[in-house]
Amino acid sequence: MPRSGRLVIQGTGFGTDGDVFIAGLPAWTTTWTDARVVAFVPEAAPVGSASLTVVVDGTPSNELPL
Numbered sequence: 001m002p003r004s005g006r007l008v009i010q011g012t013g014f015g016t017d018g019d020v021f022i023a024g025l026p027a028w029t030t031t032w033t034d035a036r037v038v039a040f041v042p043e044a045a046p047v048g049s050a051s052l053t054v055v056v057d058g059t060p061s062n063e064l065p066l
Helices: none
Strands: 006-010 019-022 025-032 036-040 051-056
Touching: 006 051, 019 036
Parallel strands: none
Antiparallel strands: 006 036, 019 025, 019 051, 025 036
16 A cells, blocks of 8 residues: 555454554545445555554554455
């Protein structure tokens, strides 16, 4: 994913609000529904592989590679 690239995360149980972290950095989100989150890769994210974590109600997901 390029920096500032749009990332669509689909699944279930996202609730109505939370946080997305890419490479440990907070990612800006534009859409958040129970089944779909749209986030953007932070400009400060390192080049190369990185991890994705979704935090809902203070509980982080497993890290997933990007």
